[in-house]
Structures are given as C-alpha cells and as structure tokens.
Amino acid sequence: MNTKRIMSGIIGVLAGLLVAMIVFTDFNQTETVSSADNKTNAEKVYVAPGEQDDYYMMASGGHSGQLFVYGLPSMRLIRQVPVFSPDPATGYGFDKKSKEMLNGYKWGDFHHPAISETEGEYDGRALFASDVGNNRAAYVDLETFHTTDILEIPNISGPHCAAFVTPNSEYFFLPTRFSVPLGDEYVGLDDFSEEYKGVMSAVKPDFENNSLEIAYQVMLPPWSYDLSDAGKGQSNGWGFLSTYNTEEATTTLEINASQNDRDYIVMFNWEQISKEVEEGNYEEVNGVKMFDPLEHPGSVYLVPAPKSPHGVDVTPDGDHFIASGKLSPTTTMFSVEKALEAIENEDFQGEAQGLPILTYESVVDKEVEVGLGPLHTQFDDKGNAYTTLFIDSQVVKWDLESGKVIDKEEVSYSPGHLTAVEGDTAAPGGDWLVSLNKIAKDHYLSVGPSHPESMDLIDISGETIEVVGSAPSQPEPHYAQIINADKINTTEVYDKDEDRENAVWDQADTRIERDGDEVHVYGIAMRSRFIFDADSDRPDTVTVKEGDTVHFHITNTDRDEDITHGMGINGYNENFEIQPGETKTLTIEADKSGSYPIYCTNFCSALHQEMTGYLLVEPK
Numbered sequence: 001m002n003t004k005r006i007m008s009g010i011i012g013v014l015a016g017l018l019v020a021m022i023v024f025t026d027f028n029q030t031e032t033v034s035s036a037d038n039k040t041n042a043e044k045v046y047v048a049p050g051e052q053d054d055y056y057m058m059a060s061g062g063h064s065g066q067l068f069v070y071g072l073p074s075m076r077l078i079r080q081v082p083v084f085s086p087d088p089a090t091g092y093g094f095d096k097k098s099k100e101m102l103n104g105y106k107w108g109d110f111h112h113p114a115i116s117e118t119e120g121e122y123d124g125r126a127l128f129a130s131d132v133g134n135n136r137a138a139y140v141d142l143e144t145f146h147t148t149d150i151l152e153i154p155n156i157s158g159p160h161c162a163a164f165v166t167p168n169s170e171y172f173f174l175p176t177r178f179s180v181p182l183g184d185e186y187v188g189l190d191d192f193s194e195e196y197k198g199v200m201s202a203v204k205p206d207f208e209n210n211s212l213e214i215a216y217q218v219m220l221p222p223w224s225y226d227l228s229d230a231g232k233g234q235s236n237g238w239g240f241l242s243t244y245n246t247e248e249a250t251t252t253l254e255i256n257a258s259q260n261d262r263d264y265i266v267m268f269n270w271e272q273i274s275k276e277v278e279e280g281n282y283e284e285v286n287g288v289k290m291f292d293p294l295e296h297p298g299s300v301y302l303v304p305a306p307k308s309p310h311g312v313d314v315t316p317d318g319d320h321f322i323a324s325g326k327l328s329p330t331t332t333m334f335s336v337e338k339a340l341e342a343i344e345n346e347d348f349q350g351e352a353q354g355l356p357i358l359t360y361e362s363v364v365d366k367e368v369e370v371g372l373g374p375l376h377t378q379f380d381d382k383g384n385a386y387t388t389l390f391i392d393s394q395v396v397k398w399d400l401e402s403g404k405v406i407d408k409e410e411v412s413y414s415p416g417h418l419t420a421v422e423g424d425t426a427a428p429g430g431d432w433l434v435s436l437n438k439i440a441k442d443h444y445l446s447v448g449p450s451h452p453e454s455m456d457l458i459d460i461s462g463e464t465i466e467v468v469g470s471a472p473s474q475p476e477p478h479y480a481q482i483i484n485a486d487k488i489n490t491t492e493v494y495d496k497d498e499d500r501e502n503a504v505w506d507q508a509d510t511r512i513e514r515d516g517d518e519v520h521v522y523g524i525a526m527r528s529r530f531i532f533d534a535d536s537d538r539p540d541t542v543t544v545k546e547g548d549t550v551h552f553h554i555t556n557t558d559r560d561e562d563i564t565h566g567m568g569i570n571g572y573n574e575n576f577e578i579q580p581g582e583t584k585t586l587t588i589e590a591d592k593s594g595s596y597p598i599y600c601t602n603f604c605s606a607l608h609q610e611m612t613g614y615l616l617v618e619p620k
C-alpha cells in the first residue's frame, strides 16, 4: 500500500467522521433549541393571543379594597374584583345587594387573600379576604368572581395577618395588628398592658350559601400580630401567628417596639379551642363567643422567635414552621415534633402575659443565614424554600434539609411577600414564584412622583432562579395566591330562575308599578334595548314625579357568554352592570326634575349606541 493511498484513506475516514459530526451536532442543536430548557425568557412568559395562562394569581389590592386577578406566566391583569370598596365601573356598592353589603364603607384595606382548601390543597371554590381598614372579612365566590358576603367583625382592630384557612376550610382566622380595649369601652393608654387585647377571630365559611359567620374569638395579649399560617400534616389542628411589639409600647413604635431581642410565635390549638367553645367555655362580648386562654389553659403557647418577625410559614409536610425576623439576618426553622414534645413535658422557659413560653433550645431546628430583612417564605415541590429579603432587595432560595443557600436573585425593589404556585398548600408546584415588591422606582415608565408597586415573575424550575417577567400593581400587593387554572370552574351565564325575586324573563311581563311615591320598574335589558314597560308607546321611558323613590329591577335576558349590559343614568350619578342572566335592583331618589337619558354602559352589540331610554322626572 503506498503512502498516497494510506493518506487518502485516512482523509476519507476523517472527512466521513467530520460529516457525521456535523450531522450529529446539527441534529443535537436542533433538539436543544426546541427543548423547553433552552427557551428564552421572552418565550417562557409569552402566551399568544387567544391562548390562556396556566395559572390564576389572586392578588391583594391593598387599600384599593379590590382583588386583582392576573394570569401566569403572562402576568396579564385579567380582572379587578371589587370587594371592600365601591366600584363605579360595575356599580358595586350602587345596586341594592352590594350597597347593603358595603353598608356605607367608603374604603377597605384588602390584605391577604386565602383560597379555600380541601385536604390541604386549594379547591377553587371560594376566596376569603380581610379588611385591615375597617375590620371586615369577605367571601368571594370563584364561580362568578363576585363578592357574595361581607362580615363586619366586632371586638377587633386591623385583621392584618389574615385570612389564613385551615386544611379543610373548617375556619379561617383573623388575628389583628392593633390592640384595643374589649367591648368598645374607652380606656386610656396608661392601662394598655392590662386592658387592651389583641383579639383573633375564627370565621366559618358556608359553602352552600356563599356566606360567612363568626364562630368565636380568642383573647390574646396586647401585641401586634403579623403574618400567620395554619398547620397541616402532624401540625394540623394548630395555627401559628407571628408577633411584634411584645414590648407593649404605646408610642413611637419604630423605636420602642424593637427593644426585645426576641418576640414570639403564638401556637394555638384551634381544634381544642373549638371544642372548648362548643362546651360553653366562653364569655359573650358584643354578641360574640370570646375564649380566654388564661381561664382555660392548655391551648395557647409562645415560641421565642427572632426580633420583630413578619412571616411564619408552615412547610408543605407540616413538620416545621419558619419564622423570619425582619430585624434579624437569619430565618429560624422550628420543629413541630419538638414543640409538641415541649408542650407535653411542660418544657417552659418562662411566661409572658400569663402564657407559657416554650424553651427556645428545645424547639429550634436551625437558624439559617439567608440575608438582610427576611420577611416571608414559600416552598416548591423539591424541598426548597424561598424567602424575601426586604433590605437586600433579593429573593433567596435555600434547602430546607441542610439550610444551605442555593441562589439569590435581585428584585426591583424591596420585596414584602412572595407567592409560589400553590405555595401555601401541602402540594406546591415548582415552576413559578412572584416577588411582590413594595417599591417600583425606575422599573416602569415614570408617571410622576408616585410610582406603582411592582411584581417580578421568577422562574424557579431550575437549580438557579431568574426574574423573567414583571408587571405593575396598583396599591398594594400585600399577598397573593397562585392556583392551577383547571381548578377554577366559572359560571358563564346565570340560570334562568323563574322564581328569582323581581326577575322578568318575558317582555310581556315588563311593567311599571306605583305604590304611593314608590315606583317599581320591572324591566329587561337585552340587545339592544331597555324594555321597562312593553305595553307603553315608549317602552324604554320611565316617567316619575319629583320626590318619588324609583326602584329599577332589571334582568339581563341575554343568556349568552359575555353579553353584559350596564345602565347609566346621565346626570343622576348612577351606574350599574347586569351580567348575562342576572337580575339587579337599583334604587334612586328622584329629587331633581328634568329629562335624563339612560344608556347601556357595557358594550353589547353593533347597536349598543342605540341602547338608550329616558328617565323623565316631572316637577312637583
């Protein structure tokens, strides 16, 4: 064999290998580019027009009093649901039912949304909320995304660390930020430590009637209670509250409430308290059953926690609870098993306000150095925890087992809460986390001296974590929960209920009835007309006298998806919407004479502009 032939043979083999390598490499590249792992950040969050998000994020609207509903991963704002405050766009607080529910309140401070649970997992039936501004709780029906009940709660002041729900939605609890004297009595601040109380309410949801009732209240020391959580698994039956101002300062809390090296986590046994209340172990205060743990010991204990904790979060398996001291560089993991043992053995290091304090060393599992200003912790499905660091403006990922920090990610800026997919449940997801930031600064186009708040979407599916999207939020994302979209089953149209009070389904039944100076209009809104009295020459006109009270009972007989009508009365400062198949009543005082156009305010058809009528008010 000559050298040339050998060389050409080698070259031939090498060329063949090269071709094979190119083909192989090329094939591999195609595979890699199309795999989910290598999606660009834009691709990860892109949801094409007409396609739908995988998750709903139910976000607190803070002092707007509203619930904001976002889609994830697109971070598109889908709906604002009015809960604690009037909403002129939908007429919430204008029509009879919602006006009665709001009962004159002009605003609310919507804090923590809590989706109802079955066996420790979100079930998509209802969402509960607390109002720190005016001491109320709300039931939002997740079939219609309507607020169906609002409960005014006596004896409490600022249910800030609420709502948190028990694993089978037996109750949700509303502990309070402020302490007040019991029974609305006047007591000066010199008697704060003796006479002021931090009262926690247990509220029972009624899923048949979409309503709420107060089951009982628990009298707690005059401290400030912050974020809280319910136990699950071996801690089922227990609740955990974080506290600050255990110094019982009554002025300049910024300084005076940060003196103690440790505050407490309150552990309360709600199963036992519920039983005791059933057995009559309570006193009635303002018509509510008030349970006093000092009179009936054995159900409330204190666990020393790092300075001024904000969050206390129970791990998905229910075996640990994690307290984050906002003035401490560590977050502390406690063992439920050890806590229950310490209770059993009366392993106490002292008492505060008469309540036993479990020995810290007996209950602590580990202190984790996460960074500065830890506030709130969420979980994934792989044994990791995620904690917001307010001062560092970061979210930190750490391993629950070892306490080792795995990654940190900058967010913009100063995160308070964070929320992971089904992150409060026994079975969290593991793909997305949203950091709910208190300050947006330069994050979006400027709108003047005040900016919106911001929410950063973080991909947590890999080993490291990365911000991949963002959306502004109007005040203020206190907390949010993310639920799988397939758990929400909405109603598209209301049933044609022939027995519904004041409903009119047949045009022939529309009519205007007078009873003294009360006028009842039984009308229909349909594409594209109002029919107030079908027998009249002008069926879309209502004529009344100055001084009359006019009740518009309007049924939307268009039972088609998304055909909502509105009814605005021009110059009368009134508007309300009627959703498909719904009946609503609007009552107005006809106290000024004149001609007032009525028009549909919710676009409904090509002839929507023609959907008008008149309210004629004849002078006295």
Ligand SMILES: [Cu+2]
Pocket (backbone or CB within 6 Å): 526, 527, 528, 564, 565, 566, 600, 601, 602, 603, 604, 605, 608, 611
């Ligand atoms: Cu219309």
